[in-house]
Amino acid sequence: MRTERVSGNGQADRREPKVVVGAAIIADGRVLACARSAPPEVAGKWEFPGGKVEPGETETAALIRECAEELAVRVEIGDRIGRDVRMAHGRSVLKVYAARLHHGDQPKALEHSELRWLTAAELDSVTWLPADAPIVAALRPLLATG
Numbered sequence: 538m539r540t541e542r543v544s545g546n547g548q549a550d551r552r553e554p555k556v557v558v559g560a561a562i563i564a565d566g567r568v569l570a571c572a573r574s575a576p577p578e579v580a581g582k583w584e585f586p587g588g589k590v591e592p593g594e595t596e597t598a599a600l601i602r603e604c605a606e607e608l609a610v611r612v613e614i615g616d617r618i619g620r621d622v623r624m625a626h627g628r629s630v631l632k633v634y635a636a637r638l639h640h641g642d643q644p645k646a647l648e649h650s651e652l653r654w655l656t657a658a659e660l661d662s663v664t665w666l667p668a669d670a671p672i673v674a675a676l677r678p679l680l681a682t683g
């Protein structure tokens with residue numbers, strides 16, 4: 538969806554929604570879930586590591602950068618998981634990709650309050666950010682089949 542705003546000179550200005558990317562890092566039939574430490578209204582809610590795609594950056598590059606910044610790991614990005622999820626009244630969109638860790642890399646919670654590796658059966662044991670619900674649903678059968 539496009540949003541339309543009126544810019545300073547009074548002309549209508551069409552803007553694409555901001556893209557937020559998330560990495561569903563999968564290893565041994567488990568996915569890495571990360572508890573947000575901030576801001577207060579979402580602290581303690583669980584998400585996929587990731588963040589906003591910077592201008593001129595590809596979604597893959599953003600995921601690689603965010604995983605390095607947040608977890609100190611190198612990742613290989615795979616297929617999309619689930620659909621685009623509209624957030625913030627259509628001002629942003631969440632896109633999640635499957636990811637694999639480079640051999641030997643171990644995620645560290647540099648920005649999150651906690652990390653957990655969840656099996657399909659454990660996906661509902663944490664409270665995900667609301668936008669993640671359809672992604673978690675799409676992920677469940679992928680984890681179950683390994």
Ligand SMILES: Nc1nc2c([nH]c(=O)n2[C@H]2C[C@H](O)[C@@H](COP(=O)(O)OP(=O)(O)OP(=O)(O)O)O2)c(=O)[nH]1
Pocket residue numbers: 557558559583584585586587588589590624631666667668669
């Ligand atoms: N990374 C991530 N963000 C999510 C998920 N689900 C969800 O609703 N979000 C929301 C939370 C935030 O409002 C937004 C991501 O913003 P962020 O603050 O983490 O992005 P960023 O790392 O680029 O942060 P900043 O530089 O703007 O501070 O998307 C998810 O699974 N992963």
